[in-house]
Amino acid sequence: MLATRGLSASIGLHKVCLDLDLDLAPGKRLAILGRNGAGKSTLLATLAGLRAADAGTLLLAGKSYVEHGLRHAAKLRGWLGQDRSDPFASTVLEAALTGRHPHLDRWSWESNADTEIARRALAAMGLAGMESREIHTLSGGERQRVAIAALLAQEPRLYLLDEPLAHLDLNHQIATLELLSQRVRDEGSAFAMVLHDPNLALRYCDQVVLLYGDSRHRAGPAADILDAATLSDLYGYPLRRVENFFVPE
Amino acid sequence: MPTRRRALLVLALLACLSVASLAVALAVGSIALPLHDVVAALTGAATPSGAIVLDLRLPRALAGFACGGLLALAGALMQVLLRNPLADPYVLGISGGAGVGALSAMLLGLAGFGIAGLSFGGALAAMVLVFGLAHGDGSWTQTRLLLTGVVVAAGCGAVIALMLTLAPEQKIHGMLFWLMGDLSLVADPRTALTVLLVGILAILPVARELNLLARGAEQAAALGVAVSRLRRLVYVIASLMTAVAVTTAGSIGFVGLVVPHLVRLVIGNDQRLLLPASVLAGGSLLVLADTLARTIVAPIQLPVGVLTALIGVPVFLYLLGRRT
Numbered sequence: 001m002l003a004t005r006g007l008s009a010s011i012g013l014h015k016v017c018l019d020l021d022l023d024l025a026p027g028k029r030l031a032i033l034g035r036n037g038a039g040k041s042t043l044l045a046t047l048a049g050l051r052a053a054d055a056g057t058l059l060l061a062g063k064s065y066v067e068h069g070l071r072h073a074a075k076l077r078g079w080l081g082q083d084r085s086d087p088f089a090s091t092v093l094e095a096a097l098t099g100r101h102p103h104l105d106r107w108s109w110e111s112n113a114d115t116e117i118a119r120r121a122l123a124a125m126g127l128a129g130m131e132s133r134e135i136h137t138l139s140g141g142e143r144q145r146v147a148i149a150a151l152l153a154q155e156p157r158l159y160l161l162d163e164p165l166a167h168l169d170l171n172h173q174i175a176t177l178e179l180l181s182q183r184v185r186d187e188g189s190a191f192a193m194v195l196h197d198p199n200l201a202l203r204y205c206d207q208v209v210l211l212y213g214d215s216r217h218r219a220g221p222a223a224d225i226l227d228a229a230t231l232s233d234l235y236g237y238p239l240r241r242v243e244n245f246f247v248p249e
Numbered sequence: 250m251p252t253r254r255r256a257l258l259v260l261a262l263l264a265c266l267s268v269a270s271l272a273v274a275l276a277v278g279s280i281a282l283p284l285h286d287v288v289a290a291l292t293g294a295a296t297p298s299g300a301i302v303l304d305l306r307l308p309r310a311l312a313g314f315a316c317g318g319l320l321a322l323a324g325a326l327m328q329v330l331l332r333n334p335l336a337d338p339y340v341l342g343i344s345g346g347a348g349v350g351a352l353s354a355m356l357l358g359l360a361g362f363g364i365a366g367l368s369f370g371g372a373l374a375a376m377v378l379v380f381g382l383a384h385g386d387g388s389w390t391q392t393r394l395l396l397t398g399v400v401v402a403a404g405c406g407a408v409i410a411l412m413l414t415l416a417p418e419q420k421i422h423g424m425l426f427w428l429m430g431d432l433s434l435v436a437d438p439r440t441a442l443t444v445l446l447v448g449i450l451a452i453l454p455v456a457r458e459l460n461l462l463a464r465g466a467e468q469a470a471a472l473g474v475a476v477s478r479l480r481r482l483v484y485v486i487a488s489l490m491t492a493v494a495v496t497t498a499g500s501i502g503f504v505g506l507v508v509p510h511l512v513r514l515v516i517g518n519d520q521r522l523l524l525p526a527s528v529l530a531g532g533s534l535l536v537l538a539d540t541l542a543r544t545i546v547a548p549i550q551l552p553v554g555v556l557t558a559l560i561g562v563p564v565f566l567y568l569l570g571r572r573t
Contacts, residue, residue, distance in 0.1 A: 045467070048471060050467060050470055050471060054312070070470075070473045070474070070475055071473040072473075074471065074472050074473030075473075077471075078471065079467075079471035081465070081467050081468055081471070083465050083468070085465070085469065086465075087332045087333060087334055087463070087465055088328075088334065088463055088518045089513070089517070089518055089519075090464075090517075090518055092515075094518075094519070095464075098460070098461055098464065098468075098472065099472070101457060101458075101461060101472045101473065102472055102473045104457070106454055106457075107454075108320065109252070109253045109521075154472070183515070245543075
């Protein structure tokens with residue numbers, strides 16, 4: 001689904017990663033872990049084709065983003081950013097329908113089928129019955145779920161999510177990860193997400209990329225890479241493994 | 250989200266309002282004409298009132314409609330481009346540049362065409378200056394564009410104040426009228442109407458992309474929108490439309506800021522409907538305001554910008570109150 005060879009990304013003068021080789025096959029789930037400012041979002045945006053890489057190749061379903069073109073790429077990969085500022089009013093349903101944009105022709109309006117897809121996405125995020133609510137009246141967690149619903153409505157093959165669990169309560173954190181995992185399994189799609197909880201990464205992801213913030217990285221299977229020593233080094237804070245969980249000292 | 254049928258219905262209603270406002274503008278004035286005389290004049294029948302309708306009132310009404318439409322559309326586009334509900338067509342300094350040009354022409358003693366030429370040149374200069382400065386480091390954030398525009402506008406404002414201070418007394422009245430907006434000098438509305446038509450035709454195909462741009466540039470890019478190209482298109486179209494409107498009738502205030510919000514309060518924020526609806530609503534509002542401006546204390550003519558605000562403010566406050 002997604003493959004990189006020798007990928008280097010940077011933001012300003014900050015090298016985020018050098019020579020990253022990554023293969024994300026259909027049905028696989030990837031977590032990007034690291035400290036604040038390590039460049040997780042930058043890497044994710046690079047993988048989404050929203051930022052140019054410094055070097056290396058990046059293939060989405062076997063082709064580069066340039067070969068796909070903007071519109072076709074948008075049918076294949078969806079990206080959830082962190083920004084939730086909406087200067088203008090909009091209903092929840094309208095916000096979810098934005099995900100249908102790449103599937104519509106220039107002059108087409110959203111059909112009943114598109115509306116149905118958006119409604120189902122909202123229901124999947126526990127927002128059924130809130131379609132006509134104004135997004136400015138929602139809580140932070142509800143707005144985050146609306147944004148995820150828009151991504152689900154986009155029906156991409158590759159889900160790229162930047163801190164999808166931000167503002168979500170415990171119930172919705174797990175529900176969201178379960179939902180995405182099930183989608184990936186059922187559709188043969190894949191996801192890559194920025195996470196802050198190594199336990200959730202271990203439980204819900206097959207692969208991890210660790211970014212150390214000084215252009216070093218480690219990538220590989222989650223079960224092999226995630227151990228107490230590695231994570232203590234990554235976060236600069238001692239962690240201990242208790243049964244199957246990492247807990248801070 | 251309005252359905253396409255509801256959108257067409259809203260636009261049809263607004264089109265009726267536009268026709269009605271034009272009819273009022275043609276019938277009302279120092280010589281009131283019955284409606285059938287207006288129709289007769291328009292259909293080419295030789296009537297005594299034909300000259301009043303065709304030579305005096307029609308060009309002025311059409312110019313008012315075109316300028317109102319241009320300003321409302323440019324305002325709606327600027328609000329999306331800058332992702333800022335307080336943006337209006339003048340926020341990026343285009344009217345300031347036009348004002349400097351027009352007032353220079355008046356100080357130099359130029360008339361009609363000279364004033365229009367210099368004010369259009371001033372508007373274009375401001376547009377190129379702001380675009381170049383905001384683009385300086387390659388990035389193009391809304392904040393940088395907004396700040397550059399506001400500073401250029403402030404600079405133009407200072408130059409305008411200086412020119413007003415130094416101007417001979419007999420020229421000041423004309424200068425003030427130009428600055429407040431004045432449709433009485435319009436000879437030919439065709440340029441403004443053409444630009445309005447071209448502008449709306451150029452922007453409607455990308456209206457759904459503008460919906461996404463309003464929510465955030467990165468998310469729009471991830472959904473397949475060519476963001477930089479779209480922003481440049483919107484900037485150029487909105488700026489040119491503003492320049493033409495200001496060149497035609499001076500810097501008429503209020504229409505560009507409030508008409509998009511007025512329309513938004515009634516029909517929501519879908520640009521596919523909002524943009525054409527703003528054109529029709531802005532055009533109608535300016536035609537009605539201008540009709541009032543030339544009749545309310547006739548034979549004295551009021552600056553039309555004052556009337557647009559006097560009509561628009563209570564309507565806007567009513568809608569805002571109804572909504573909350």
